[in-house]
Amino acid sequence: MSLGSKDKRIIKNSQLSSFRLALSGIKTAIISERNVKIHLIISIIVIVLGSYYNVSVTEWLVLFIVMGLVIAMEIMNTALERVVDLVTKEYHPLAKEAKDIAAGAVFIAALLSIVIGLIIFIPKIFAGG
Numbered sequence: 001m002s003l004g005s006k007d008k009r010i011i012k013n014s015q016l017s018s019f020r021l022a023l024s025g026i027k028t029a030i031i032s033e034r035n036v037k038i039h040l041i042i043s044i045i046v047i048v049l050g051s052y053y054n055v056s057v058t059e060w061l062v063l064f065i066v067m068g069l070v071i072a073m074e075i076m077n078t079a080l081e082r083v084v085d086l087v088t089k090e091y092h093p094l095a096k097e098a099k100d101i102a103a104g105a106v107f108i109a110a111l112l113s114i115v116i117g118l119i120i121f122i123p124k125i126f127a128g129g
Helices: 005-032 034-052 057-087 093-127
Strands: none
Touching (some): 057 093
16 A cells, blocks of 8 residues: 555654654753753763864764763653653652652763763873874
């Protein structure tokens, strides 16, 4: 069964709408979440350092993967916190655990990115570039 041109337009518009909504979510997280801003600033610093120290293509790939991972985890943490807050404004031990666990996931990703950054940059810094 083939799709007609109207069906194809609906699918295309739906896909564009999904991208717009995703970009809106990212924009909301950047504007409203201090930690997302911090991770973005750190990512910019890493990009500047990577350019200065001429990191290899492989090192760039690893750096971008971990930077993206940390920012994505922070955005997911924000989404989870908002859903929990939507469900209950009152203290509940499970709500606290959910938020703490999500924050822990961000923390692990951030620690991983720090370790990787140190592995990549320390030799370059001590070698003088």
